[in-house]
Amino acid sequence: MSEEDSTVSPDLRIRQLEEDLVKEKDRLEKLYAGYTALKDAADEKDATIDVLERQMIDKEIEME
Numbered sequence: 001m002s003e004e005d006s007t008v009s010p011d012l013r014i015r016q017l018e019e020d021l022v023k024e025k026d027r028l029e030k031l032y033a034g035y036t037a038l039k040d041a042a043d044e045k046d047a048t049i050d051v052l053e054r055q056m057i058d059k060e061i062e063m064e
Helices: 010-063
Strands: none
Touching: none
């Protein structure tokens, strides 16, 4: 603990920590929202790829 920390009252320190917690929680929520959006986009692309692969297989079967 630094000298500066020891001069801060416990109430002030708690308030600072609560403010830090709110900021970090907000950052985490934004990161999670970004992750979710990217995962949804990736899932959509995977589904599109699956459909295209099935169409390719169907065309190959028709050609035989």
